[in-house]
Amino acid sequence: MATSNPSVFLLTVNGQIEGANFPEYDNLYCKYCFVYGHDWAPTSGLEEGITQITCKGSQSSHRLIWNFPLETTFKSTNPSGWPQLVVSVYGPDVFGNDVVRGYGATHIPFNPGQSLEKF
Template identity: 85%
Template sequence: MAINNPSVFLLMINGQIEGANFPEYDDLYCKYCFVYGHDWAPTSGLEEGISQITSKGRESPHRLVWNFPLEITFKSTNPFGWPQVVVSVYGPDVFGNDVVRGYGAMHIPFTPGQHTRTIPMFVPESTSRLQKFTSWLLGRRPEYTDPKVVAQGEGREVTRVRSQGFVTLSFNIITKDMKRLGYDTTPTDGAHTHTASATLAAGEQLYSQ
């Protein structure tokens, strides 16, 4: 009975953080973590990780390559709170201190198959020239105490930020038992079939508050 009438569906993610484009910086590494709703639970894989330090090469002077693997499986009863991946990039400043070079987040693709995504990155900004100078002098740039705030949106409206760089990720997505629970991740013209994207869109505003 459990096989014929599943109570949960699975989302399997296998991919990598391919690399980044930060024209002004070099010798960078990245961290990642997943943010997801209350109905979701990881069943295997890693929820967070940190990459090696990489430098720009002669053949691609503007490109940083990590090829850092992502692999995790989630189970859930509801697409609401669909997982997001948060990426933060760090590197040395002129004094040799590790400082944040960018934050970014995106929802995991909900359509099975291969996907490539580019995340625009940003950094928090000091609100005054004095704070900017003090941050530079002390080697302490403004940064979030918890990078997950990037995906949750709470308090983001009062944070001053500046765009800076891009990170590219690739994914292989597999879902299991979503159709048996009434969700279809493929486009459909029918009015009687719930789609995961429609449920996600309907609930995402509430989830991010």
């Protein structure tokens, strides 16, 4: 009698951290990570990362552009603990130390297809 392994499903995340509006700050970067429940495991891609430092462009006085790619695949046997993307934005203070300038989190969308998440 053969033992059966529980079936798994895969969740693939493809996207990018496009940018942010910070009227009062410049020279910012993002740190991101995925958080998920104990039934989830990453199978490929990065679970966390850091973007490049960006400055405001001449076209917009408030918009910072990163266009930083994200690509990660998870597997699970259970939808409980569905992955979330957590983003923190850092920049220098008057002394040159990196401090948090903003943060947010969002669940990875449940529906397949394209999605634009703002936070």
